[in-house]
Amino acid sequence: MEKLKPRTLSGFMELLPAPQQKFERMLEILRKNFALYGFAPIDTPIIESAEILLAKGGGETEKQIYRFQKGDSDLALRFDHTVPLAKYVALHENELCFPFRRYAIGKVYRGERAQRGRFREFYQADIDIIGDGKLSVVNEAEIPSIIYKVFSEFGLKRFCISVNNRKILNGFYAMLGLTEKSGDIMRTVDKLDKIGPDKVRVILVEDIGLSEQDADEILRFIAIRGTNAEVLGRLEAYRGRDEAFDTGLDELTTVTKYLAAFGVPEENFAVDLTIARGLDYYTGTVYETRMLDHPEIGAICAGGRYDNLAEYYSDRSLPGVGVAIGLTRLFYVLDEQGMLNPDLLTAPADVLLLPMTDDFTAAVELATRFRNAGLRTQIYSEQKKFKAKMTYADKLGIPYVVFLGEDEIAQGVCSVKDLRTGQQVSLKPDEAVELIRKGISELNKGSVILEK
Amino acid sequence: MEKLKPRTLSGFMELLPAPQQKFERMLEILRKNFALYGFAPIDTPIIESAEILLAKGGGETEKQIYRFQKGDSDLALRFDHTVPLAKYVALHENELCFPFRRYAIGKVYRGERAQRGRFREFYQADIDIIGDGKLSVVNEAEIPSIIYKVFSEFGLKRFCISVNNRKILNGFYAMLGLTEKSGDIMRTVDKLDKIGPDKVRVILVEDIGLSEQDADEILRFIAIRGTNAEVLGRLEAYRGRDEAFDTGLDELTTVTKYLAAFGVPEENFAVDLTIARGLDYYTGTVYETRMLDHPEIGAICAGGRYDNLAEYYSDRSLPGVGVAIGLTRLFYVLDEQGMLNPDLLTAPADVLLLPMTDDFTAAVELATRFRNAGLRTQIYSEQKKFKAKMTYADKLGIPYVVFLGEDEIAQGVCSVKDLRTGQQVSLKPDEAVELIRKGISELNKGSVILEK
Numbered sequence: 001m002e003k004l005k006p007r008t009l010s011g012f013m014e015l016l017p018a019p020q021q022k023f024e025r026m027l028e029i030l031r032k033n034f035a036l037y038g039f040a041p042i043d044t045p046i047i048e049s050a051e052i053l054l055a056k057g058g059g060e061t062e063k064q065i066y067r068f069q070k071g072d073s074d075l076a077l078r079f080d081h082t083v084p085l086a087k088y089v090a091l092h093e094n095e096l097c098f099p100f101r102r103y104a105i106g107k108v109y110r111g112e113r114a115q116r117g118r119f120r121e122f123y124q125a126d127i128d129i130i131g132d133g134k135l136s137v138v139n140e141a142e143i144p145s146i147i148y149k150v151f152s153e154f155g156l157k158r159f160c161i162s163v164n165n166r167k168i169l170n171g172f173y174a175m176l177g178l179t180e181k182s183g184d185i186m187r188t189v190d191k192l193d194k195i196g197p198d199k200v201r202v203i204l205v206e207d208i209g210l211s212e213q214d215a216d217e218i219l220r221f222i223a224i225r226g227t228n229a230e231v232l233g234r235l236e237a238y239r240g241r242d243e244a245f246d247t248g249l250d251e252l253t254t255v256t257k258y259l260a261a262f263g264v265p266e267e268n269f270a271v272d273l274t275i276a277r278g279l280d281y282y283t284g285t286v287y288e289t290r291m292l293d294h295p296e297i298g299a300i301c302a303g304g305r306y307d308n309l310a311e312y313y314s315d316r317s318l319p320g321v322g323v324a325i326g327l328t329r330l331f332y333v334l335d336e337q338g339m340l341n342p343d344l345l346t347a348p349a350d351v352l353l354l355p356m357t358d359d360f361t362a363a364v365e366l367a368t369r370f371r372n373a374g375l376r377t378q379i380y381s382e383q384k385k386f387k388a389k390m391t392y393a394d395k396l397g398i399p400y401v402v403f404l405g406e407d408e409i410a411q412g413v414c415s416v417k418d419l420r421t422g423q424q425v426s427l428k429p430d431e432a433v434e435l436i437r438k439g440i441s442e443l444n445k446g447s448v449i450l451e452k
Numbered sequence: 453m454e455k456l457k458p459r460t461l462s463g464f465m466e467l468l469p470a471p472q473q474k475f476e477r478m479l480e481i482l483r484k485n486f487a488l489y490g491f492a493p494i495d496t497p498i499i500e501s502a503e504i505l506l507a508k509g510g511g512e513t514e515k516q517i518y519r520f521q522k523g524d525s526d527l528a529l530r531f532d533h534t535v536p537l538a539k540y541v542a543l544h545e546n547e548l549c550f551p552f553r554r555y556a557i558g559k560v561y562r563g564e565r566a567q568r569g570r571f572r573e574f575y576q577a578d579i580d581i582i583g584d585g586k587l588s589v590v591n592e593a594e595i596p597s598i599i600y601k602v603f604s605e606f607g608l609k610r611f612c613i614s615v616n617n618r619k620i621l622n623g624f625y626a627m628l629g630l631t632e633k634s635g636d637i638m639r640t641v642d643k644l645d646k647i648g649p650d651k652v653r654v655i656l657v658e659d660i661g662l663s664e665q666d667a668d669e670i671l672r673f674i675a676i677r678g679t680n681a682e683v684l685g686r687l688e689a690y691r692g693r694d695e696a697f698d699t700g701l702d703e704l705t706t707v708t709k710y711l712a713a714f715g716v717p718e719e720n721f722a723v724d725l726t727i728a729r730g731l732d733y734y735t736g737t738v739y740e741t742r743m744l745d746h747p748e749i750g751a752i753c754a755g756g757r758y759d760n761l762a763e764y765y766s767d768r769s770l771p772g773v774g775v776a777i778g779l780t781r782l783f784y785v786l787d788e789q790g791m792l793n794p795d796l797l798t799a800p801a802d803v804l805l806l807p808m809t810d811d812f813t814a815a816v817e818l819a820t821r822f823r824n825a826g827l828r829t830q831i832y833s834e835q836k837k838f839k840a841k842m843t844y845a846d847k848l849g850i851p852y853v854v855f856l857g858e859d860e861i862a863q864g865v866c867s868v869k870d871l872r873t874g875q876q877v878s879l880k881p882d883e884a885v886e887l888i889r890k891g892i893s894e895l896n897k898g899s900v901i902l903e904k
Binding site: 001003004005006007008009012013014015016017020021023024035036037038039040041042043044045046047048049051052055066068069070071073075086087088090091092095096097099101102107109111120121131134135136138139142257258261262263310311312313314315348349360361364365368371374375376377378379381382383392395396 | 453455456457458459460461464465466467468469472473475476487488489490491492493494495496497498499500501503504507518520521522523525527538539540542543544547548549551553554559561563572573583586587588590591594709710713714715762763764765766767800801812813816817820823826827828829830831832833834835844847848
């Protein structure tokens with residue numbers, strides 16, 4: 001028979017078993033922590049009616065969307081978790097309790113131009129808190145504290161959650177009488193890191209048409225740096241000139257205060273007046289998280305406060321706050337940077353059980369005992385040479401091999417070999433469980449990410 | 453603004469938070485148990501090249517497939533986990549270790565005619581063991597033992613895993629000189645449950661053209677019933693007449709023996725000569741699992757042994773054995789039958805923390821303490837009347853509410869109210885953790901399925 005060359009589409013991540021175990025570990029950490037903060041998992045379809053998904057319409061996203069006909073239906077694949085959340089909340093608004101806290105971890109689709117590190121199918125992990133009419137600002141501090149918890153548990157230390165407030169930006173531009181130009185200004189300021197303050201100034205004056213004075217004022221404002229207390233202190237100097245600004249400053253002060261109470265160390269979050277996160281969606285607090293040693297990667301997590309989650313589907317005012325982690329890209333980058341812990345236990349089993357008898361009954365019973373004790377156990381039942389069996393355990397990184405022969409069965413013991421130390425001991429089943437469990441618990445202590 | 457009516461496509465399951473928690477519980481049980489048996493999670497893309505997915509071509513499946521163009525690419529959504537597994541193994545055959553044990557839990561797509569209980573997007577949970585050239589028959593007993601373990605942990609008791617062997621069937625028809633008609637015969641025999649033996653006999657004689665004698669012989673064969681030992685004993689009477697039959701009988705005897713060793717009670721598995729599972733794929737042991745009190749539902753899990761996993765992509769002989777659970781349909785049916793445990797803890801949090809002060813610092817710190825102790829904790833930070841807050845906890849089924857006011861803070865305690873008993877006690881944080889943890893552990897004892 002003519003064979004078809006097997007292939008996976010480009011832009012689609014498909015991992016080998018060992019890296020997949022690392023990815024799964026990250027998924028577990030996300031699920032566990034999101035649950036600890038009272039978020040409920042919600043699973044919306046990957047396919048929706050195109051009309052629903054594109055209610056907002058227009059923009060870059062629409063070109064990238066996977067859209068197709070099936071029978072009479074105009075269908076599309078979700079490109080984020082926010083639009084499906086808006087639909088979900090609007091559809092079930094009478095059955096949900098608000099504030100509604102949900103998390104979503106799943107694949108989304110964007111037909112990006114194929115290039116290394118760009119994915120067309122990728123995992124996003126989202127948390128959002130949706131209020132009914134109102135939503136307390138405390139939530140805006142809790143969200144980044146969850147991000148801190150999750151990244152820390154991943155093993156990442158050198159990262160910073162930047163926090164800003166759109167009301168401060170809008171208020172500041174209003175003070176200068178530049179509200180109408182604020183979109184253009186923010187887009188320019190956003191390039192500060194890339195092009196530097198001098199070029200930003202040139203664009204502000206020559207392209208956007210600001211006075212030299214206003215341009216300088218803006219550059220002074222976004223140059224405000226220091227500890228969070230220092231930045232907030234310098235912002236106090238602007239108080240009393242614009243209502244939105246004052247509200248934004250109050251919110252930012254509150255968020256900063258509670259972030260500390262939530263246990264986020266000062267080195268992992270920073271008030272940063274240069275971040276704005278898009279122009280039309282966020283209305284208050286905004287976040288961006290970056291890896292300090294890899295600024296070139298950009299934001300690995302972003303989000304903020306919005307006023308109207310479901311404005312295309314519902315009359316109800318549903319303010320919310322949330323963030324999304326681009327998990328597939330993060331994993332790809334960590335791997336590329338050599339930051340995935342090479343010593344992490346990625347074997348599919350803790351124990352490989354080698355029956356040394358023709359009848360496997362005793363081996364099957366021992367395996368059942370191990371499994372009931374929580375040990376991931378594989379019985380090796382193929383007829384191969386001893387060396388091939390040991391090579392199998394070795395290649396997969398299975399830490400323990402247990403031999404069970406006539407002698408062991410007669411004596412009610414089994415032989416446990418630790419493949420890392422080479423030590424072999426003869427133990428009763430309960431003792432074997434104890435020994436292996438301890439060893440595995442040691443091996444599982446490492447984190448997915450290892451910073452150098 | 454004109455609003456768009458929010459909707460979810462028909463044939464797509466979208467659960468409210470409480471049932472979603474039950475579904476998640478089932479996913480957890482699957483992941484945990486598959487890992488305990490040494491299976492590695494593998495996550496293949498939902499979108500593949502249509503050429504790859506349809507390599508086998510033809511049949512009912514092709515009509516149902518979601519297939520579309522994106523740019524120049526002819527794409528399709530996976531309709532099961534088996535074809536993507538075949539591609540994966542063929543693509544990575546030099547990087548994988550065999551036997552390769554993998555599990556896959558994820559959504560698959562079939563454009564079925566829309567009707568109640570039929571899904572176009574549904575979860576399948578698959579386990580497969582793939583050998584390189586050979587694969588021991590012990591694996592064929594282990595697979596249904598995992599199914600037993602999983603369904604038992606779901607809370608299902610009244611189910612039966614039926615086991616048969618295709619070599620026995622093929623060998624039996626060969627004995628009668630009916631090999632060429634065996635496909636037609638098996639298709640007819642498959643209808644036994646629905647139309648009864650008399651009508652089966654009529655079809656065999658009149659439509660398929662068997663002699664009266666052969667038809668009777670077949671009906672006698674498939675009527676073999678009894679305990680597993682009895683059925684195997686009666687099959688022994690046919691031994692020596694066909695080589696394939698004898699091999700099949702040996703395999704079935706071995707599988708039956710090890711199934712018992714794996715701890716599967718006799719009442720949960722049965723040798724059943726009427727099951728065949730399709731005609732061209734399976735080559736040895738075949739399985740089907742049914743709910744004893746709901747035969748009308750059909751198989752909730754099925755699979756078997758095959759000889760060539762990746763024949764369309766690789767020259768390598770890759771025999772395997774596996775099963776798939778149709779999870780979305782199972783969940784739907786359980787819900788319809790009222791078999792989902794209504795008392796299961798489905799709240800998004802174990803504790804709702806109500807700060808009774810303007811400043812939330814103490815509440816945030818207590819919440820952090822609870823979370824570090826593993827309690828799923830939500831701080832209720834909205835300004836609402838006390839009654840509204842209690843109603844919120846009640847509606848969500850959150851079992852504990854913790855109050856933290858000036859007095860409590862001053863005394864280093866908090867007030868814990870058990871919403872099920874109404875009891876309220878003032879406790880130190882560590883005592884509160886202990887009390888709540890115990891209560892939650894009690895509440896989590898129930899299983900997802902509750903049989904009446």
